[in-house]
Amino acid sequence: AQRVTQPEKLLSVFKGAPVELKCNYSYSGSPELFWYVQYSRQRLQLLLRHISRESIKGFTADLNKGETSFHLKKPFAQEEDSAMYYCALFVKGAQKLVFGQGTRLTINP
Amino acid sequence: GAGVSQSPSNKVTEKGKDVELRCDPISGHTALYWYRQSLGQGLEFLIYFQGNSAPDKSGLPSDRFSAERTGGSVSTLTIQRTQQEDSAVYLCASSAGVPGPPVTGELFFGEGSRLTVL
Numbered sequence: 246a247q248r249v250t251q252p253e254k255l256l257s258v259f260k261g262a263p264v265e266l267k268c269n270y271s272y273s274g275s276p277e278l279f280w281y282v283q284y285s286r287q288r289l290q291l292l293l294r295h296i297s298r299e300s301i302k303g304f305t306a307d308l309n310k311g312e313t314s315f316h317l318k319k320p321f322a323q324e325e326d327s328a329m330y331y332c333a334l335f336v337k338g339a340q341k342l343v344f345g346q347g348t349r350l351t352i353n354p
Numbered sequence: 355g356a357g358v359s360q361s362p363s364n365k366v367t368e369k370g371k372d373v374e375l376r377c378d379p380i381s382g383h384t385a386l387y388w389y390r391q392s393l394g395q396g397l398e399f400l401i402y403f404q405g406n407s408a409p410d411k412s413g414l415p416s417d418r419f420s421a422e423r424t425g426g427s428v429s430t431l432t433i434q435r436t437q438q439e440d441s442a443v444y445l446c447a448s449s450a451g452v453p454g455p456p457v458t459g460e461l462f463f464g465e466g467s468r469l470t471v472l
Binding site (some may be wrong): 251254281288289290291294331333339340341342343344345346347 | 357358385387389394395396397398399402404409410412445447460461462463464465
């Protein structure tokens with residue numbers, strides 16, 4: 246069955262430190278993966294998609310099919326990065342996004 | 355409107371009552387999704403509409419839950435005989451295309467309807 250696992254519910258790092266939010270998936274086909282973010286009092290929004298191989302707000306995510314992972318990384322965390330982050334997998338047959346449980350990231354000054 | 359609109363933003367109801375939650379997607383978006391956001395549960399998929407039809411209703415938790423979409427636009431999620439475990443934030447999202455290849459459409463979310471069942 247298709248599943249997205251984010252093992253850390255809470256993650257706290259200091260400003261300027263590197264940050265990595267973990268995401269592992271289970272899927273029988275070729276995965277399409279995304280990261281969505283929800284800042285305080287804002288709507289959930291797309292941060293980045295692996296197919297675009299883009300860097301958004303300094304964040305990157307690399308798909309590792311061998312480890313079935315799609316970890317989100319940023320070399321130097323900023324206070325404005327504090328938010329709830331969700332990893333998501335597109336399920337082709339059902340045409341839907343399956344989300345992980347989310348990780349609340351807190352950047353300490 | 356400029357974005358996905360949901361109403362009501364907050365609903366407090368008594369156990370056993372029926373509730374209706376409304377979603378107004380971005381104009382022209384053919385795909386519409388309902389998710390439930392609970393503490394510790396992440397985002398739980400409920401149902402997906404392509405136009406007015408719902409190819410996937412597998413996420414609806416029980417037969418107390420139903421949803422419809424009319425005119426390829428507004429959608430209503432109805433919960434009958436509400437239970438305390440139904441308390442959550444119900445999120446609606448729309449997309450110009452499915453969020454996978456070849457379009458890989460972005461989901462645009464509403465602010466959610468917070469349901470509290472006493």
